[in-house]
Amino acid sequence: MKKIIACLAILAAATPAGAISRYNSLEMTCDEARARVIDEGAVILRYPSTRVTGLTLYDRYVTRNAQCSAHEYAARAYIPTRDSARCPVLNCQPFDPEDRFMRSKPFIPF
DSSP: OHHHHHHHHHHHHHSOOOOOOEEEGGGSOHHHHHHHHHHHSEEEEEEEOSSSTTOEEEEEEESSGGGSOTTEEEEEEEEOOSSOSOEEEEEEEEOOTTOTTOSSOOOOOO
């Protein structure tokens, strides 16, 4: 039993903490939202849906491909902010290396 507990403690210590900041994008300007992503590398931004009343949308936004999983790349996305309906940011999208039109992960500057 002690070995199992020790193994679980080692595994828990070896995994990343997973702490990521969460922000409401409508409380920030576009420049402020982009600055938060740049400063922290990755954040979760949430905002209300324009199609479904009462629904909150959210996603993880990053600064570059390195913050995405191996099977994802950082793609252009747009979020609403206090001063802009379409603030440009990046979020992780699936990457298929077998796609003949996309041999390598694209690089999209933040």
